Amino acid sequence: MITVLLFAQLQEVVGKERIQVDASELTVTELKEKLKSKYNIPQVDQVMTAINEEYALPDDLITSGDIVALIPPVSGG
Amino acid sequence: MFKSMFEIVDEPIQVEEIIKKVTRREAGAITTFLGTVREWTNGRKTIYLEYQAYKPMAIKMLAQIGKEIKEQWENTEVAITHRVGRLDISEIAVAIAISSPHRKAAYEANEYAIERIKQIVPIWKKEHWEDGETWIGDQLEKVNYPSGEPPIIKEGN
Numbered sequence: 001m002i003t004v005l006l007f008a009q010l011q012e013v014v015g016k017e018r019i020q021v022d023a024s025e026l027t028v029t030e031l032k033e034k035l036k037s038k039y040n041i042p043q044v045d046q047v048m049t050a051i052n053e054e055y056a057l058p059d060d061l062i063t064s065g066d067i068v069a070l071i072p073p074v075s076g077g
Numbered sequence: 078m079f080k081s082m083f084e085i086v087d088e089p090i091q092v093e094e095i096i097k098k099v100t101r102r103e104a105g106a107i108t109t110f111l112g113t114v115r116e117w118t119n120g121r122k123t124i125y126l127e128y129q130a131y132k133p134m135a136i137k138m139l140a141q142i143g144k145e146i147k148e149q150w151e152n153t154e155v156a157i158t159h160r161v162g163r164l165d166i167s168e169i170a171v172a173i174a175i176s177s178p179h180r181k182a183a184y185e186a187n188e189y190a191i192e193r194i195k196q197i198v199p200i201w202k203k204e205h206w207e208d209g210e211t212w213i214g215d216q217l218e219k220v221n222y223p224s225g226e227p228p229i230i231k232e233g234n
Contacts, residue, residue, distance in 0.1 A: 009214070074200055076159055
């Protein structure tokens with residue numbers, strides 16, 4: 001099971017703060033494809049991804065138990 | 078007395094406390110930057126702002142910025158606090174304090190810090206306008222993450 005955290009507009013579009021994805025191992029790109037087909041996440045390709053609080057590359061592997069965050073363009077400051 | 082140099086808080090920011098964190102005998106300069114809530118943006122009136130953070134990662138990224146500054150400007154001390162939740166006009170959203178032996182480094186590093194916050198720290202701002210609300214992203218009118226590459230280079234890669 002992989003936990004996906006949502007923030008800002010993504011949280012509002014999906015209507016949840018987190019999604020559980022039933023998978024044991026997949027890449028960041030594969031996860032995004034999966035989310036795209038199941039949830040209507042806007043511009044998921046432009047969203048940054050973090051695995052366990054570190055920014056990740058598209059080919060990085062996510063394994064069961066990991067916490068993934070989808071990070072839309074940030075606007076702090 | 079040890080206080081964390083990088084914090085995300087829900088309460089109003091106490092600027093004096095952040096300045097104290099970087100005050101030391103070797104310093105001849107302390108620069109502070111305060112980001113405050115603006116009422117008017119391109120003719121549109123803001124009533125209040127709401128900030129959300131991915132807290133544990135945001136703290137890590139603030140610490141990362143501190144590390145980058147220390148690598149680039151010798152003998153600097155950095156403290157950054159960002160507030161989340163509802164903020165009214167003129168309230169402080171972010172405070173950055175940097176000390177250094179001479180002023181140039183403290184000025185330069187402070188500007189670097191706010192630019193990096195806008196690039197890598199997972200914090201989002203929602204504008205509550207007079208006539209609606211919007212999550213703000215992409216403030217610089219360019220795609221933040223066009224290639225799918227992370228905005229910081231991982232060590233060891």
